[in-house]
Amino acid sequence: MESTEKICQIVNGHNTTLWENGWIGSAALRNALEVSKIIVSMPETMPEVVSPKEVALFTKNAWTY
Numbered sequence: 001m002e003s004t005e006k007i008c009q010i011v012n013g014h015n016t017t018l019w020e021n022g023w024i025g026s027a028a029l030r031n032a033l034e035v036s037k038i039i040v041s042m043p044e045t046m047p048e049v050v051s052p053k054e055v056a057l058f059t060k061n062a063w064t065y
Helices: 006-011 027-032 052-064
Strands: none
């Protein structure tokens, strides 16, 4: 998916400025905020936060909320 949102562009591998950090005097700190270091693996390889069983349970009981 292509998006104009900066965080989505970073996920898609584009190098963009996420924060205005030009005011930071420390080169080491600016380097730590480099967006290319934020994404270290593809999102598809990360484990699910909410298991499919939890989603099914919520869907089944959603009417009670």
